[in-house]
Amino acid sequence: MSALHDTTVALPPGLTVCDVAIVGYGPVGMTCAALLAQAGLDVIVVEQHPQRYAHSRAGHLDGETMRTFQRLGIAERIELIARPMLCWQLVTAEREQLATIRLGESGSGWKADYLSHQPELEAIIDSRVLELGGRVIMGMTAEQVSQDADGVRLTVRPTADPEAGTRTIQASYLIGADGARSFVRTTLGIRREDLGFSANDELVIDFEHHDPDRDLPQLPDVYQVLDPARPQLAGRWSGGRWSRWEFHAVGDETREDLDNEETCWKLLATWGITPEHGRIDRRAVYRFESTLADRWRIGRVFLMGDAAHTMPPFMGQGMLSGVRDAVNLSWKLAAVFAGEAEETLLDTYQAERAPHVRALIDASVAVAETALLTDPERARLRDDALRRGELPTPPRFPRLGAGIVRPETAEGAVESDGRPSPQARVAFGTRVDRLDQFLTPGWTLVSRHAVPEELFDARQRRLLEELDVTFVHVTPGDVPDAYLDIDGEYDLWFRQNGQKAFLQRPDGYVFGGVPSVDQVPALLDLLVDRLVEHGWSKPQLGVAA
Template identity: 45%
Template structure:
């Protein structure tokens, strides 16, 4: 069944042969999920109402974790060519004083620089190439989902051919087609058709601000002095940052009572850009649009054989740059769960923990994004002055700690130093094996991995080995081959006081051990969790 070539140009029929997964939506989250499931050998159908890639930048930031996910798809080096490595993101007041700085100039634990600014269409182009290289994934663009019905062992989706230059409109008499999949995933954006059909409400976190977004392609170098950050000016809060290596973005808050319609005229953009010395002879305005930034979580991410991911499941304002990142984390977290269920290696109940684990992580990022937005989004000069004075006197809370996973599919019975890394990202350093030197995932591979510290002995019983073999987990003992060429892993294991970590395909640590002999207990905990039992000590 797996590996069968699907002809995306095949004429409509009553019902296609069943797929393992049907995806509705082909933005970066849908592309990532399609590629991950396709890599794992599953038959995937992607249904997208737009007849071609959207081609417009929405998100503008990715971090090291997302780059490692892209690395697992074989596209990281290619997308990095059009990315701008971010080193700082600042919040400044109207006088140019720095209120808050996010330092991004370190290397991330995932083996990539901490943060990048990117031009989304460039990323989507590369993801599209990766998806279409997989013969078991078929992409059907220009087909809009109009209905789906859940059955005991599959979901049936009806689509109608879209017409128009960009999409979404169907004429009377348009062709229809039906797809069947063992599971359906809605990755169809903030106005998700799938979420609406499920009748799932979305919570309102209480943040709603309207901003005007302008994307530019400079014709000449632009020397602005301040390149990446928020300008917390109550006369008009705004922000500016790179969009990859070739584009820039400005975002301007609409003032209370301001008519959004006046920003349809591109000259409204040039008027706002003029103080920065940006004129039509210095840059092309490639896009301008009014957006309302909101925050919320879908109340239910799974109903039977239908699941939600990305903006269909959660939305957040852009002030932490984590909206698309969170969706791609959803895709990675859902892909390995679906893989195990589809291969019969875990019960369907494994999917029940997807929302609890991801929603908690996303909810924290939403809260941080909202708080960051409130620093910037004030139009009251007195409130802004009090804010500035509080920052000058240091009477503000410390920068927030980026969240990690709590509970969920983790060894929650871990104790001591092992418990401190459970739910956190596993490291990726450079290693050398068989004469090849590079990042661990490229040289050794990725997926379920039991990693022993340099010099630690691998001590596992036959039943423990059987647990790992069943899910094709790698057991890697660092030493002469693979060798820890930069001492990165030696430093990690020394700092954490651990001898081994067991991490998931999404690179989060499931369990850990303070000595090599205890690594087997983490493996047994994994076996118990996969069997649908409680994680046991």
């Protein structure tokens, strides 16, 4: 499978029109383009580089992200090039195990965590973008953004020929998915808040093995080495034939000291890795940051991924947060284009996503500050606490901020509101699959017991019809026309959360849950209130004919 991507579409001189233009074709821009194209929108992506980057940067996937790839029809292909991350072990310099941590959340129908080699991942997403009709223009640099009440104009120029004439893309909306140094963000004058993480440089080494099947007992999975002399991370499986190491700069080491092959081999030798085992595919020195843009939308222009937020990589949530951005914004843009909502719905994008990502930035900074201790006494106290089992309980992944979700202060609000809905294996007739595979993305009511139609009044029935709500009855029982809860995971989720039904948004997040199916009508009334408040305008929403 090629790791590169030549120009797919030529952009002619003059004006080219589309629904949505995206600047930046990394994994976040790719995923957003695929989701929008899947929704039937005409999407153009411009990328300043002539080919996709041939080396890995991010590598962590979680179950929620795999569920997004499942929606795009590529999860099984990605599963072949990724490897489950079974555990993250905190160890001393002598490899004494102090603690084991699992990151991410299960419940999405996949393993909680995976590791992959980014070029292989991008090749699969890129292929899907093209299959869905997205137009990808490589080697084109964005130079100017302007907008008015009717649309956005993006001026671009061939990167390799600065003397060439410019081209113009006219779009209804534009998304800046162009990384931490975002041209789009800078052009709009959007400020970023520095959230205070500071650390030394980190040398990252991606290593390709000559024999991928070779056993490395010194590196069974993923080690975070809590060595005050040099904090480091080592991961055996970054896809099928790759490993990754990250070494913290110490003392008076400079970037130049770290960024040379001799240094890399000396550091790898401490792990028993020599040129006999393989080759260094990439070495790079990073200085991680934690930032959050104060505005993610100005008019018809949006920021996404690293253009909107950056975080240290110690929870592996940077790229995944960008994918969540893409999922959140794509279904709302699709609703606006379909005439179901006014543009004010798009204000809920930042309102929902920014608090979520800020909580993950804070958690990532906390993990980083613990892992990177170089003061020997503070490190000793940390290690002693870990030996006593005093590992802080990881906080539950944050919920969405205010938007199309039951407010935290509303009567009946529960912990599962504003979080990803569960997905597990079910059977319908003789077919067995993950539940989403039976459904068309949209509003879905999932219940432990059948929900009688007579519960709803005329207004609520009109709402169900206009939103095209799908009813899903999942049960361990032998019930005609119901989905069989093959592994009992839905039944367990309902019992653990004290719920009997939940209303699932088009992006797979829970709007709200209820402890009895008799309370579903009241939940629908609350949904109408939230939709109307945020610009849902489908004619006669929830009003009886």
